[in-house]
Amino acid sequence: MDKKIKFSTKCIHSGEYIDKETGAVNTPIFQSSTFVLSDEDYKKILEGKAREAWIYSRYGNPTRRATERKIAEICKGEDALLFSSGMAAISTTLLTFLSEGDEIITSLDLYGGTQSFIKNELPKFGIRVRYVDPTNLDEIKEMATEKTRVLYFETLSNPVLKIVDLAQLVEIGKRLNAIVIVDNTFLTPYNLTPLSYGVDVEIHSITKYLNGHSDVVGGVVVGSKKFVDMIWERMIRYGGAMDPFSAYLLERGIKTxxxxxxxxxxxxxxxxxxxxxxxxxxxxxxxxxxxxxxxxxxxxxxxxxxxxxxxxxxxxxxxxxxxxxxxxxxxxxxxxxxxxxxxxxxxxxxxxxxxxxxxxxxxxxxxxxxxxxxxxxxxxxxxxxxxxxxxxx
CATH class of the missing domain: 3.90.1150.10 (Aspartate Aminotransferase, domain 1)
Known part of the structure; x- marks a missing residue:
C-alpha cells in the first residue's frame, strides 16, 4: 500500500484478502488445518520457501497471513508473524537469537510473565541474564561483554511505565552487534513505531490494544523479513501458531x-x-x-x-x-x-x-x-x- 496512506486507513485496508470469486469485503476465515498441494507448492517447499505455500495451518494460513501483513504495514516492518499468545511470541523470539553461552541484557521492569521466563527458563539453556535500569542505558556499556547477543526492553514498562530511549538503545545495540528487541504492547504503533528508530524486532501481546476487545489471546513479532523468517522456523518447531478464527477477530479489531x-x-x-x-x-x-x-x-x-x-x-x-x-x-x-x-x-x-x-x-x-x-x-x-x-x- 502507498506509504502516503494515513494510519487509520492502513488499519482498515492493509493486508486485506480480496476473494476474487465472491468479492467479499472482509477477509474470509480459512478454517482449515491442511490444504491441497499443487506442483507450485511442492516447488516452493523444495526451494526452502515453505512459508510462501499453503501446506498446513501451523506453517501458514491465508487468514493469518492477511492479518500479519496488516500488522507489518501499520508497524512499518517488512513482515510479521502471529502466535497463539504473547508469551509464545516472546519465548520463541528469544530462543531464536540466544544459545548456550550467550548473554541477554534486560530489565526487571518487565511484565511478570516475561520476567519469569527470562529469570527461570533462559538459565536452563545456559543463557546468562544481566539486568539494568531501562532509563539509564549507559549501564548496558558496563554490563555488556563479548557474549551479549540480545538487548530486550519494553518501550513503556509494565507496570511502572518507564520509557526507554530507543535511539540510544539502538546505537548501543549496533556497537555491541546485538539484536535489539522491544515489547511495544502498551503504546501500540498508533503512539510509537520502534522499527522506525532501528529496532530489530518489535513484539506485541495482541490480546491487548491491537485486538482491543478482550476476546482473543495472541502475540505478534514484527521486523525484517530475514529476522521474521528465522523466528518462523522456530515457531513451526515449537508450535504456538495463531488459529485462523483468532486471526480473523484480530484483523477486525485492528480496523478500529x-x-x-x-x-x-x-x-x-x-x-x-x-x-x-x-x-x-x-x-x-x-x-x-x-x-x-x-x-x-x-x-x-x-x-x-x-x-x-x-x-x-x-x-x-x-x-x-x-x-x-x-x-x-x-x-x-x-x-x-x-x-x-x-x-x-x-x-x-x-x-x-x-x-x-x-x-x-x-x-x-x-x-x-x-x-x-x-x-x-x-x-x-x-x-x-x-x-x-x-x-x-
Missing amino acids: LSLRMERHNLNALRVANFLLTHPKVRRVIYPTLDTYPYIITSVKYLTKGAGGMVSFEIKGDDEDGLKFMRNLKIIKEATSLGGVESLVSMPFNTSHASLTKEEREKIGIGPGFVRLSVGIEDVDDLIWDIDQALKKI
Missing part, C-alpha cells in the same frame, strides 16, 4: 485501532490528572504528566499520546488498594489490559506475583500500587467511579 487509541489516550490523561490531586492518592505515573520523572524522553517520542495505562499508589497499603478495587462499580477488577472496557488490578497478586516483595519494591511497585487500564467509556463516568471508590477507603 486508530479510533480506540485516540480515546484511550485522552481518557487516560484525564484520569491521571484527576488522580494527581486526589487526597487519597500518594503517587501517579503517566508519561505525559509534568510530574513524570522521564518527561524529556517522553516528549521526544510520544507526540500523539501515551496510551491507556495509568499506575498510581493509594495512601495506605495493599489492603487499601484491594478495598478500592472492590468498591468500583463500572471499572472491572481483572487481569490484562487494552480492551474497550476499563480494568484494574494490583501487580502484587497478579502480573508480578512471581516476584518477591523486595524485587517488586526495587522496580517501584510499593504498597497500594494499582494498575489501571483506562478504557473508552465516557471519562466523566470513570472519574466518578474512581472518586466514589477512593472515598470508601
Whole structure:
C-alpha cells in the first residue's frame, strides 16, 4: 500500500484478502488445518520457501497471513508473524537469537510473565541474564561483554511505565552487534513505531490494544523479513501458531485501532490528572504528566499520546488498594489490559506475583500500587467511579 496512506486507513485496508470469486469485503476465515498441494507448492517447499505455500495451518494460513501483513504495514516492518499468545511470541523470539553461552541484557521492569521466563527458563539453556535500569542505558556499556547477543526492553514498562530511549538503545545495540528487541504492547504503533528508530524486532501481546476487545489471546513479532523468517522456523518447531478464527477477530479489531487509541489516550490523561490531586492518592505515573520523572524522553517520542495505562499508589497499603478495587462499580477488577472496557488490578497478586516483595519494591511497585487500564467509556463516568471508590477507603 502507498506509504502516503494515513494510519487509520492502513488499519482498515492493509493486508486485506480480496476473494476474487465472491468479492467479499472482509477477509474470509480459512478454517482449515491442511490444504491441497499443487506442483507450485511442492516447488516452493523444495526451494526452502515453505512459508510462501499453503501446506498446513501451523506453517501458514491465508487468514493469518492477511492479518500479519496488516500488522507489518501499520508497524512499518517488512513482515510479521502471529502466535497463539504473547508469551509464545516472546519465548520463541528469544530462543531464536540466544544459545548456550550467550548473554541477554534486560530489565526487571518487565511484565511478570516475561520476567519469569527470562529469570527461570533462559538459565536452563545456559543463557546468562544481566539486568539494568531501562532509563539509564549507559549501564548496558558496563554490563555488556563479548557474549551479549540480545538487548530486550519494553518501550513503556509494565507496570511502572518507564520509557526507554530507543535511539540510544539502538546505537548501543549496533556497537555491541546485538539484536535489539522491544515489547511495544502498551503504546501500540498508533503512539510509537520502534522499527522506525532501528529496532530489530518489535513484539506485541495482541490480546491487548491491537485486538482491543478482550476476546482473543495472541502475540505478534514484527521486523525484517530475514529476522521474521528465522523466528518462523522456530515457531513451526515449537508450535504456538495463531488459529485462523483468532486471526480473523484480530484483523477486525485492528480496523478500529486508530479510533480506540485516540480515546484511550485522552481518557487516560484525564484520569491521571484527576488522580494527581486526589487526597487519597500518594503517587501517579503517566508519561505525559509534568510530574513524570522521564518527561524529556517522553516528549521526544510520544507526540500523539501515551496510551491507556495509568499506575498510581493509594495512601495506605495493599489492603487499601484491594478495598478500592472492590468498591468500583463500572471499572472491572481483572487481569490484562487494552480492551474497550476499563480494568484494574494490583501487580502484587497478579502480573508480578512471581516476584518477591523486595524485587517488586526495587522496580517501584510499593504498597497500594494499582494498575489501571483506562478504557473508552465516557471519562466523566470513570472519574466518578474512581472518586466514589477512593472515598470508601
